Amino acid sequence: MRVGLMTREYPPNVYGGAGVHVEYLSREMAKLIEVEVHAWGKQDMDTGVLKVIGEEPWSAISEGTTAKFKASLEALSLNLLQMTSLGKIDVVHTHTWYVSMAGFWAKKLFGIPFVLTTHSLEPLRAWKAEQLGSGYQMSSWMERTAILDADAVIAVSHGTKADIIKAYPDVSPEKIHVIYNGIDLDEYQKTASTASLTKYGIDPAKPYVLFVGRITRQKGVTHLVDAIKYMPADVQVVLCAGAPDTPEIAAEMRAKVETAREQNPNIFWIEQMVTKPETIELYSHCAVFCCPSVYEPFGIINLEAMACRAPVVASATGGILEVVVENETGYLVPFEADPVTTFPSNPEQFSKDLAAKVTAVLEDPAKAKAFGEAGRRRVEDTFAWSAIATQTVALYRSLLAEMAEKK
Template sequence: MSKKSVSRIVLCTNEYPPEIYGGAGVHVDYLSRALSKLIQVDVRCFGDQEAASDGLSVRGYRPWTALESHGRPEHRSAFNALTTNMAMIRDDLEADVVHCHTWYTYLAGLIARELWEVPLVVTAHSLEPLRPWKREQLGGAYQVSSWVERQAIETADRVIAVSNETARDIEKVYPGASGKIEVIYNGIDANEYRPVLSREIPDRFGIDDSRPYVLFVGRITRQKGIIHFVDAIRHIDPEAQIVLVAGAPDTPEIAREMQEHIAAAQNAHDAIFWIQEMLSVEEKVGLYSHASVFCCPSVYEPFGIINLEAMACEAPVVSSSVGGIPEVVVDGETGILVDPDLIPDTFTPRDPEQYARKLAQSINTVLRDPERARSYGTEGRRRAVEHFSWDHIAAETVRLYNRL
C-alpha cells in the first residue's frame, strides 16, 4: 500500500505578520503562503493574530501571565518563549507534520512529536552556539536556548538547513543530526521585490536625488556587523549619502555603541540618514530600487535573505563572504564579496579597521563604475528570479514532508 501524502501541517513560529523583525520571520511569512497553495497550513505563532483563508489559518499565543513579569529581566524572553510553546500545543494537533522554526518554538515541536505522534521537521535559520553575542542579550537563558536547540535538532525527523554552509555547521555542532539534514534555500517574492521607478520613498526620507546613496537594512545586532559598516563610512566617497535602516537593538550596550559610532561618522560625513523605525515592504523596495550600492557587513549569516531582497530590486551588492552568503551573491557577477578575516572560532575580524576599509574600498569601486553597478543589478535580479522563487521552495518542502 502506498504511503498517504501529507495534506495538513502545523507550522510553529515566534514571528508572523505583523510581528516580524528578522529574516526568519520573513521566511515563514512567505513560505506559509506558498505552502497553502499545495496543502493546508495551520500557523501557530507568538502574539494575538487570528486569521483564516483558503489553505491557511493563523492563531497567536501568549505566555503564561504567572511567569510573564517575574524573574530576572534577561531571563524573561526565555521563560516567555517556553510557556508560549506550552500554550501552542495545548490545542489538538490535527496534522500530518509539525514544522518548527528557530529555537523559540522547538519545545512545542518536541512535545507535539511525543503527545500527538507526528513527525517533527525543524528549520535551522541559525545556530545558538554560533551566536555568542546572544549571551549579552539573554544572560543565563542563553544556555537554555542552546539546550532546547540541541534537543530539537538531534531529535527531529528532518532538519532543514537554509544553505549548504549551514548544513555543514549543523553537522559540526550537532553530530546527532547527521544523516537527516536537507538543504532548502530561503526565497524571494520577485513580484513584490522588484525595481520601481518612483522616487517617492527616498524623497519622503529627504534623500537627495542628485547624489548616490549606499544602503544598509538590518537590526542593530553583533551578527549583522553594522558597527563595521558605520566605521567604513569615513572611507566612503564623500559625495555618496549613507542610508541606515537600522533599529531594534539587541541590548542597551550595542544601542549605546551604535550612537557613539554614528556620532564619530557624522564628523567625517555630511549626509547620514538613520531610519530607526521598521519599514514596510513597499518602503524597503523603494529604497533598494534607487540605492547605488547595498551593503551587508554581517559577521554571521546562514543565508542572508536581505541580499536577496536587494538583488531582486536590482541593487548592486557589497557583502561580507561569511556563511551562506556566497551561495546567494556571486562575486564579480551580482556584487562584490569582502572577506572579514575573522579570528578562528570567533566572529571578530582580525583587524576591524582593515575590514571597514575593505568594505569602503569595494563600495567605492561600485560607486565609481556605473556600468559595473548596472550589470551587478541586472544579474542580481535574474539570479533571484531564476533560483529563489517561493513556489519552488514550497514544492521542495512538501516533497520533504512526503518522504517522512
C-alpha cells in the first residue's frame, strides 16, 4: 500500500503541531507501508519507503498580490498542482485546510479513498479573519467541502470529534475516528545539558516558567504575559514565541512584554525558531510549563513537556483535557469562553487564574517533581507514535477493503 500524506508543513519548514504530527507519523508509517509526503516548498527526498515531494504555489498568485487572501489562493493553486502526482497512490490523507482540496480532487479524479485529519476547525477560529482577511471565507469553504466528502475523518481527540459534529452536523459520526497525536519517547527525554539556557541568558540555578508556541490568538500567549504581574516577582519567564500571525498581534505582544518587564525584568523572549535539542533542554529544566491556549484540539506541546518530565499548567479546553490530568500531571485552568471567538470572556480573571496555578507549582517543588514523573509515565502509556501509526494504517486498510467489496 502507498499513502500520499498531504501537508503544508514538513521539516525543515515546521511552525506548528500539524507539521510535527506529519513528520513523526510519516516516519513511523514508513516502517509499515510506502509513504509519500507532498508538502509546500522545496522538498526532494526518497529513502525507498519514505518519499517527500515539494511543490510551490503558482507564481502568478504568489507574486501577483500582497493581500491577506493570498494564502488561501496559494493553497488552492498548490492543491490543483499536486493532482499531477497523485494518480499512483492507494490512499490520500490530508492535514489542515491548506491541502484539504488535494484530497477532495484526488478522490474525484482517481477514485481513491480520502482520509482527512483535522488539527483545528475554521468555524471555531473566527479570529483567522485577522490573518487571512476575506480569504477566511475561502479557507472555510475548502475545509467544509473536503470534510463533508472525506471517506474518513480523523479527530486528534474526543473533544475535537465533538467539535466536528457541532461545526459540521452533516458529517456522519460513524466516519469520525479518534486517533491521538503522539510523541517520540526516545527523542523527548529529560536531559542534564543546560547549554541552551546559557546561550539565551537564562540562569539555570533559578526557576523559570516556559512557553513554547506561535504568537497567535489561539495559543493565548498574551494572556500568559498578562499573568506575569501576578506571579512571584523574581521568577524567570521564558517565551519561545515566534511566527506571529499578523503584524498587529506581533505589535500587541511586544507592547505587553515591555509592560511586564517594568515589574519583572527576568523575561526572556526567544523570537527565532529554536532547534529541537534546545527545546528539549528548555522543557527539561523549567520549573513549570504553561500552555494558555484558548482553542486547542490537542496541544502536542504538552506531550513534549510531559515527556521531558516538566509539570504542566494548561488551560482546560479542547484536547488538553485528554492529555493533562488535573492534580496528577499538572493543573488545568478553566475559563468562560465567548461563544463566537472562544476567547476568555474575562481575560483578566483568566490571567490571574493562570498565575495562581503557576505559583502553586513554583511554591511546591516536591509536587512539581511528582507531576513531572507522572507526566512521563502518561506519555509512555498512551502516546507512542508507533501505536498511532498502527491505528492509522488499520484505518487505511479498512477503507480499501470497503472499496474492494463495493466493486
